[in-house]
Amino acid sequence: MSAIPTVQPTNLHAEKRIVKRxxxxxxxxxxxxxxxxxxxxxxxxxxxxxxYFSFMNVDFxxxxxxxxxxxxxxxxxxxxxxxxxxNTLYYMLLGLLIGYWIPSxxxxxxxxxxxxxxxxxxxxxxxxxxxxxxxxxxxxxxYDPLGPLNQILSWFGIDKVMxxxxxxxxxxxxxxxxxxxxxxxxxxxxxxxxxxxxxxLYEAAEIDGAGVLQRIRHITIPGIRHLYVLLFILQIIxxxxxxxxxxxxxxxxxxxxxxxxxxxxxxEAFVNLNxxxxxxxxxxxxxxMTTVSIILYSIQGRSKRA
Amino acid sequence: MKKRGLxxxxxxxxxxxxxxxCSGNNAGNQAGNQPANDSKNNEESSAPPASETEAPKEVTIxxxxxxxxxxxxxSVIDDRIERFKALYPHxxxxxxxxxxxxxxxxxxxxxxxxxxxxxxxxxEGNTLVGRGWAADLTSFMANYQHANDLNPTLTSAFxxxxxxxxxxxxxxxxxxxxxxxLFEAKNVPLPTxxxxxxxLYEAAKATADPxxxxxxxxxxxKGPEGGWNWTNFLYQAGGEAQKVEGGKVVSTFQSExxxxxxxxLKKLRWEANVLPENxxxxxxxxxxxxxxxxxxxxxxxSGRIEDAVNNGGMNKDDLLLLPMPAMEAGGEHxxxxxxxxxxxxxxxxxxxxxxxxxxxxxxxxxxxxxxAVRKDLEARKAEGKIxxxxxxxxxxxxxxFGKKMQALYAEYPETVYVTDPDVVALTKGKPxxxxxxxxxxxVITNVMQEVFINKDADVKAxxxxxxxxxxxxxxxxxxxx
Numbered sequence: 063m064s065a066i067p068t069v070q071p072t073n074l075h076a077e078k079r080i081v082k083r084x085x086x087x088x089x090x091x092x093x094x095x096x097x098x099x100x101x102x103x104x105x106x107x108x109x110x111x112x113x114y115f116s117f118m119n120v121d122f123x124x125x126x127x128x129x130x131x132x133x134x135x136x137x138x139x140x141x142x143x144x145x146x147x148x149n150t151l152y153y154m155l156l157g158l159l160i161g162y163w164i165p166s167x168x169x170x171x172x173x174x175x176x177x178x179x180x181x182x183x184x185x186x187x188x189x190x191x192x193x194x195x196x197x198x199x200x201x202x203x204x205y206d207p208l209g210p211l212n213q214i215l216s217w218f219g220i221d222k223v224m225x226x227x228x229x230x231x232x233x234x235x236x237x238x239x240x241x242x243x244x245x246x247x248x249x250x251x252x253x254x255x256x257x258x259x260x261x262x263l264y265e266a267a268e269i270d271g272a273g274v275l276q277r278i279r280h281i282t283i284p285g286i287r288h289l290y291v292l293l294f295i296l297q298i299i300x301x302x303x304x305x306x307x308x309x310x311x312x313x314x315x316x317x318x319x320x321x322x323x324x325x326x327x328x329x330e331a332f333v334n335l336n337x338x339x340x341x342x343x344x345x346x347x348x349x350x351m352t353t354v355s356i357i358l359y360s361i362q363g364r365s366k367r368a
Numbered sequence: 369m370k371k372r373g374l375x376x377x378x379x380x381x382x383x384x385x386x387x388x389x390c391s392g393n394n395a396g397n398q399a400g401n402q403p404a405n406d407s408k409n410n411e412e413s414s415a416p417p418a419s420e421t422e423a424p425k426e427v428t429i430x431x432x433x434x435x436x437x438x439x440x441x442x443s444v445i446d447d448r449i450e451r452f453k454a455l456y457p458h459x460x461x462x463x464x465x466x467x468x469x470x471x472x473x474x475x476x477x478x479x480x481x482x483x484x485x486x487x488x489x490x491x492e493g494n495t496l497v498g499r500g501w502a503a504d505l506t507s508f509m510a511n512y513q514h515a516n517d518l519n520p521t522l523t524s525a526f527x528x529x530x531x532x533x534x535x536x537x538x539x540x541x542x543x544x545x546x547x548x549x550l551f552e553a554k555n556v557p558l559p560t561x562x563x564x565x566x567x568l569y570e571a572a573k574a575t576a577d578p579x580x581x582x583x584x585x586x587x588x589x590k591g592p593e594g595g596w597n598w599t600n601f602l603y604q605a606g607g608e609a610q611k612v613e614g615g616k617v618v619s620t621f622q623s624e625x626x627x628x629x630x631x632x633l634k635k636l637r638w639e640a641n642v643l644p645e646n647x648x649x650x651x652x653x654x655x656x657x658x659x660x661x662x663x664x665x666x667x668x669x670s671g672r673i674e675d676a677v678n679n680g681g682m683n684k685d686d687l688l689l690l691p692m693p694a695m696e697a698g699g700e701h702x703x704x705x706x707x708x709x710x711x712x713x714x715x716x717x718x719x720x721x722x723x724x725x726x727x728x729x730x731x732x733x734x735x736x737x738x739x740a741v742r743k744d745l746e747a748r749k750a751e752g753k754i755x756x757x758x759x760x761x762x763x764x765x766x767x768x769f770g771k772k773m774q775a776l777y778a779e780y781p782e783t784v785y786v787t788d789p790d791v792v793a794l795t796k797g798k799p800x801x802x803x804x805x806x807x808x809x810x811v812i813t814n815v816m817q818e819v820f821i822n823k824d825a826d827v828k829a830x831x832x833x834x835x836x837x838x839x840x841x842x843x844x845x846x847x848x849x
Contacts, residue, residue, distance in 0.1 A: 123714075312648065313650065335470075335495070
């Protein structure tokens, strides 16, 4: 008596479920594939390679040599790295003090304009489209000891200010330059948020006799509160990696006063050709920034739920 | 759900690490820790040449080309490429206008995109040879008829373990470039070639006009080039940047001579107030300031004279080249000796390396080389441009070829800027530091910047601090062979 093969109904159902799931998601996966490939090649693989290189003495010709945690030990014992990290924190703080609040103020002011709002939006965004070479050339001219800023100060009997060669002022000058250049984008994001606030709230407030300041305080600012957190996170991430303006305006000087952590990484990689150590510094930065982002996003999530 | 997400991320990261580890530099790993230069390449390249009946293999070389803003150099290279093609029809020459930069060479080599040959400076010897980024020229030199005619003063910078890793191009010795117009404007007599630090101080003070933004003296002080400038004063004071002691390299720039050199710059900055108010100048800034008539005295060489006239619109009669001032009367007029060299890319196949070697040496010691220079001089004459030959070139100036070149220069008195022979006679060149020169320059620049921002800076303490840190961080890792 031969056994009759029987199909297990549970297995059949499982297979059907998988096929159905595949059919449901197939097109989604196919559409996602290019993005996954691009992210893999240009983002995730470099991150993984950075981690791998951080344990190596990288030599593209003679071959890499495993050095374990040597680069990390060197980084944590280095005085220059500590100085660059301090400078970066100072730069981030200055960015918050000088540049963070401007876009929201400008966006609120723009939203209150009854005429020329479109033109003003364009004007506000213009600094963003100035090519970097022109921008740095312009600010070098503005900051020159004989430049326009010092000329204006001289009208008020104020002595020349050494914007870029004074140890105490150089970083502030850099932050002013960057705030001017990048506040347009943040302004547009705030403005989009303000436009999204229902109009009837404002109409109701006006009927109730609320003035401009009251409208801003009780409707506009609460309405874009989530954007404050988002742009705070973006600013922290952006400024922690700042180095371009420092290269162009001060070269990290005077005497390392504007040397940031990212600037040091690029120096380590492209001047000292020590790609292993530079990768290790990058990994440390990656870990710190990921941690900071997770904390900030969880705070944002909590504030949204509240 | 959270756990599943975390697991997925961990698996992804592990997978990527695995992929990246596996996809590492296979070529490099195979090479392991072999000597800097691929011995296989050299063996192959030194193999006997193919028989005359055998057609040479078609090869393509990438020749270093000039940037579009230098039409004079472009036409010179174009002419050379045409003549090379006629001589070596099996070689295709592609142009590549990448110019050597220390911060880019690593990427070029990693991406295998460096040209077949490139021009670099004397300080790069240890880096390029140590990392295996310069081909060993021994096999090519063995078949080169003028191997022994190259200027020995220049070849030594790229000689390691008795092997030659570069072909010399030209050399410079730092001198001082003066804008005579600014001296005339203030009725200040021009310094004489036997001048001293005190004379420089007085001349700079007399010509400076801070209200008009005119500096009496401008030194680079923004990037590593600041240390490069300062080393001239260190040498004049009789100092050295480093020495080898018990098989280790140690800094010596913090010596008494170093203190004197830095004190002199401090005096120029705070006592004489002759530096530009924005003293943080890089290489380009310094010479732009000079070309704008905003600096009376800068450090330079014949190449900077050429640039000031050809690209800065200055009149060569308004310019004066003097030797470096001596620290004291009767002292030596020492300037940093540097040079430019041709490197053959070791990543190229042996036959490509040979073609690149042939391209570089095509005009060396030949009538075609003389003719090429003549053609260049004619073109410059027609355009009202000048040529200021470097203080030393690949050939010995006293050789037969050297004399031919001098005779050619003499035919173009209006086009060729000849440095005063008295100035040349007084000038003494001293090579740049042999180990980690660019790092050393960067360290010195930081000290300079502190001195320039702090009137009460303790020069001796700053130099000692910089030296001990530099020794610990950098020089202690140098292996002296």
